[in-house]
Amino acid sequence: MTFNEWILKARERAASDLHLESETPPVVRIRGELLAIGEAISAVDVVQMGKELLGIEGWSRFIAGGSADLSKAVDGTQCRINVFKTLRGVGIAVRLLTASAISLRACNLHPDLARLMEAHNGLIIVSGPTGCGKSTTLAALIEEVNASRARNIITLESPLEYIFSNRLSFIRQREIPTHSPSFEQAIVDALRENPDLLVVSEMRTPEVMRLTLNAAETGHLVLATMHSATCAEALSRICMSFAPEIQGSILAQLADCIVGVVCQRLEFLGDYDLRVPKCEVLKTSSATKGTIRSGQFGQITSVLQTGAEEGMWSFDRYERWMTQKKDWVIPEQTGHRYGHYGTASRTGAHHE
Numbered sequence: 388m389t390f391n392e393w394i395l396k397a398r399e400r401a402a403s404d405l406h407l408e409s410e411t412p413p414v415v416r417i418r419g420e421l422l423a424i425g426e427a428i429s430a431v432d433v434v435q436m437g438k439e440l441l442g443i444e445g446w447s448r449f450i451a452g453g454s455a456d457l458s459k460a461v462d463g464t465q466c467r468i469n470v471f472k473t474l475r476g477v478g479i480a481v482r483l484l485t486a487s488a489i490s491l492r493a494c495n496l497h498p499d500l501a502r503l504m505e506a507h508n509g510l511i512i513v514s515g516p517t518g519c520g521k522s523t524t525l526a527a528l529i530e531e532v533n534a535s536r537a538r539n540i541i542t543l544e545s546p547l548e549y550i551f552s553n554r555l556s557f558i559r560q561r562e563i564p565t566h567s568p569s570f571e572q573a574i575v576d577a578l579r580e581n582p583d584l585l586v587v588s589e590m591r592t593p594e595v596m597r598l599t600l601n602a603a604e605t606g607h608l609v610l611a612t613m614h615s616a617t618c619a620e621a622l623s624r625i626c627m628s629f630a631p632e633i634q635g636s637i638l639a640q641l642a643d644c645i646v647g648v649v650c651q652r653l654e655f656l657g658d659y660d661l662r663v664p665k666c667e668v669l670k671t672s673s674a675t676k677g678t679i680r681s682g683q684f685g686q687i688t689s690v691l692q693t694g695a696e697e698g699m700w701s702f703d704r705y706e707r708w709m710t711q712k713k714d715w716v717i718p719e720q721t722g723h724r725y726g727h728y729g730t731a732s733r734t735g736a737h738h739e
Contacts, residue, residue, distance in 0.1 A: 388425075389436070390407075390436040390439065390440065390461075390479075391461050391462070393405060393407065393413060394461040394462070394464060394466060394481065394483070395461070395462060396413075396424065396425075397415045397424075397481070397483060398464055398483060400415055400417055400422075400424070401417060402415035402416055402417050402483060403416050403417070403482065403483060403518075404416035404480065404481060404482055404483065405479075405480075405481040405483065406421075406478070406479070406480055406481075407428060407433055407436065407478065407479040407481075408428070408433065408473055408475055408476070408477070408478040408479070409428065409429070409430035409433045409434070409473070409475045409476030409477055409478070410427050410428070410429065410430055410475050410476070411427055411428065411475060412424070412425055412426060412427050412428070413425045413428060418655070418660075418662060419653070419655070419662065430475070430476045430477070433476065433477045433478075433479065434476065434477050436479060437449070437470045437477050437479060440457060440459065440468060440470060440479075441455055441457065441470060445457070449470055453471065453472045454469065454470065454471045454472070455469070455470045455471075456468070456469050456545065456546045457470075457546055458546040458547040458548060458562070460550070464483055464484070465483075465484040465548065465549060465550060466481050466482065466483055466484065467481070467482040467484060467546055467548050468480070468481050468482075468546075469481075482548075484522070484523075484548050484549060489523065489526055489527050489530055489549075490527055490530055490531070490534075491527045491528070491531060492716060493527070493716050493718075494520075494523055494524060494527045494664065494716075495661075495663040495664065495715055495716055496524065496527060496664060496666070497666065497668075497700070497705070497708060499668070499698055499700070500524075500528065500649065500666075500668065501528075501531045502698060503528070503646060503647045503649070503670070504528055504531050504532050504608075506608055506646045507583075507606075507608060508603065508606050508607055508608050508644075509603050509608060509609070509644045509645065509646035509671070510599065510600065510603035510609050510611065510641075510644045510645055510646060511528075511608070511609070511610045511611070511646045511647050511648075511649070512590075512611055512612070512613060512621055512645075512647075512648045512649070513525050513528070513610070513611070513612045513649045513651070514612065514613050514614065514615040514618070514620075514621040514648065514649065514650045514651075515614070515615070515616075515650055515651040515652055516614060516615075516616060516652065517614060518653075519651055519652050519653050519664070520651065520653060520664055521612045521651070522548050522549070522588070522612070523549075524649065524651060524664065525586065525588070525610060525612055526548070526549040526551075528610060529542070529551065529558070529584070529586060529610070530551070532556055532584060533551065533553070533554045533555060533556040533558060534554055534555065535555065536555055536556065537555050537556060537557075538555075538556045538557070538583035538584050539556070539557050539559075539580075539581055539582050539583045539584070540556050540557065540558045540559070540582065540583065540584040540585075540586065541558075541559050541560075541561065541577045541580060541582040541584070541585050541586065542558065542559070542560045542561065542586040542588070543561050543563060543567070543570060543573045543574065543577065543585070543586065543587050543588060544560065544561070544562055544563065544586075544588040545562065545563040545564070545570070545588060545589070546562055546565075547560055547562045548588075556584075559580075561573055561577075570587065570591075570592075570595045570598075571592075571594050571595060571598060574587065574595070574598040574599065574602060575598065577602075578602055578605075578607070582607055583607070583608065584607075584608045584609075584610060585602055585607050585608070585609045585610070586609075586610045586611070587599050587609065587610070587611040587612075588611075588612060589611070589612050589613060589614075590611050590612070590613045590625070591613075592628075593628045593629055596625055596628055596629075597629075599611055600625075600637070600640050600641065600644060603644040604640060604643065604644045608646070613625075615650060616650070616652075617650050617667060617687075618648040618649075618650045618667050618668075618669040618687055618691070619684040619685070619687035619688065620650075620684075621648055621650060622641065622645075622648065622679060622684055622687070623684045625637070625641060626638055626641070626682065626684075634682070638679055638680055638681075638682050639680055641679055642675075642676040642677075642679040642680040643676070645671055645675065645676075645679065646670070646671055647668065647669060647670045647671065648668070648669040649666055649667070649668050649669075650666065650667040650668075650669075651664040651665065651666045651667075652664070652665055653665070654706075654709070656709075656715065659715050659717060661715055661717055663709070663715065665702060665705055665706060665709060666700060666702075666705050667691060667700060667701060667702045667705065668691075668698070668699055668700040668705070669687065669690065669691060669694075669699055670694065670697055670698050670699050672690070672694060672697045672699075674690045674693070674694065675690055675694070678690055688701070692704075
């Protein structure tokens with residue numbers, strides 16, 4: 388089977404991920420569980436897939452570096468692909484996404500999250516562990532703006548995941564390193580391009596964090612993602628990424644520009660055979676600013692618990708909302724990433 392055929396096979400089973408490796412059966416992830424779906428693929432076939440995906444120049448860079456990222460649309464399914472070297476030869480990891488517009492409601496997120504995007508400047512962080520759907524939530528927030536306001540939106544991604552169409556907003560998507568050599572350079576360039584909303588797909592290095600904070604502080608609304616288990620951990624990680632002697636100024640800068648932090652994890656709803664995001668939402672307030680400025684991140688839990696009137700959500704309070712909610716959106720097929728996690732029963736795949 389060709390690479391495209393394996394993608395179609397994974398999509399038919401409502402899989403969120405596909406893993407191909409030399410001399411190993413293909414594996415898909417359905418509702419969070421791994422499942423082998425065929426016979427072992429030969430090393431020759433996997434190498435051929437890699438070469439076709441990367442092209443001649445990309446394959447040469449892969450041989451030198453041992454890993455390569457790209458995005459590709461297969462019959463309407465947007466795929467985030469990583470080609471890498473393994474003990475057995477070559478491996479290919481694929482995250483199946485979607486090229487269609489999504490919304491907070493379609494992602495089964497609380498509608499209050501839309502209020503974050505009403506800000507004209509500052510920093511919004513979407514955080515959570517790997518595979519929890521941060522990119523999907525990021526895309527849904529972008530679409531909230533795209534559907535309601537005329538804004539100049541610039542996204543910086545590595546690689547491109549969701550492909551947006553201009554609705555009310557004008558969206559320009561840039562892939563790192565295809566369209567710019569680094570996130571650092573891309574952020575500097577973007578600030579010269581008159582953005583209303585700047586999207587940084589992941590803050591990984593201190594320099595990217597510094598430039599992102601500067602952008603948020605100078606009149607731009609910035610939306611960024613990072614890995615963390617809680618809102619407090621996300622803020623702490625930013626601070627601790629810098630040298631001790633400048634952490635005080637970073638805390639002050641962060642306190643002044645923060646609009647909100649969303650931390651999410653996926654939770655399975657057995658009654659609906661659906662996996663949905665459960666969130667913790669920190670919003671700006673005098674208590675939030677004071678806690679960040681003092682570096683007392685352990686107090687963020689208390690701020691969340693007492694900040695309901697200001698639109699904040701602790702995980703516990705959000706879970707109570709989930710318990711009361713009955714109108715969950717269940718994707719008809721693969722839908723968005725949360726749908727990938729939750730609709731396995733429609734193909735019977737989770738019974739295998």
